Amino acid sequence: MIDPISDMLTRIRNATRAGHPEVVVPFSKFKKKIAEIMKKKGFVEKVSESTEKERNFLKIGLKYSQDEKGGKGSYIQGLQRVSRQGQRIYVGKNRIPVIRSGYGFAIISTSRGLMTDSEARRTGLGGEIICEVW
Structure with a gap:
């Protein structure tokens, strides 16, 4: 695998x-x-x-x-891997995407561990977007 x-x-x-x-x-x-x-x-x-x-x-x-x-x-309804081993996707705190107009969420790996996109925005952290769920 x-x-x-x-x-x-x-x-x-x-x-x-x-x-x-x-x-x-x-x-x-x-x-x-x-x-x-x-x-x-x-x-x-x-x-x-x-x-x-x-x-x-x-x-x-x-x-x-x-x-x-x-x-x-x-x-x-859907799951999508964003950052892969061959292409890592990092975002800053100001560029965290909104998933499906707020109906979904992204899981982001930050310096403080894994968190949702809304938690990362609230704490002011960016990181690697692991996946999107909607």
């Missing part, structure tokens, strides 16, 4: 499109922090660690809404 963050985002995207209740990804502290930010913003239901055969995994419970016709729709 070349880029573990892209792999995690792809697994979440595929699981939401297939309607799965949860997705399992290999564990890392960075991935756990990304998932916890998504939970705090209300895009995923739960985040937990599990161990199987001496390997650690991260279980992410996906959140769905019921529509009037009885169907279910995911709270996550």
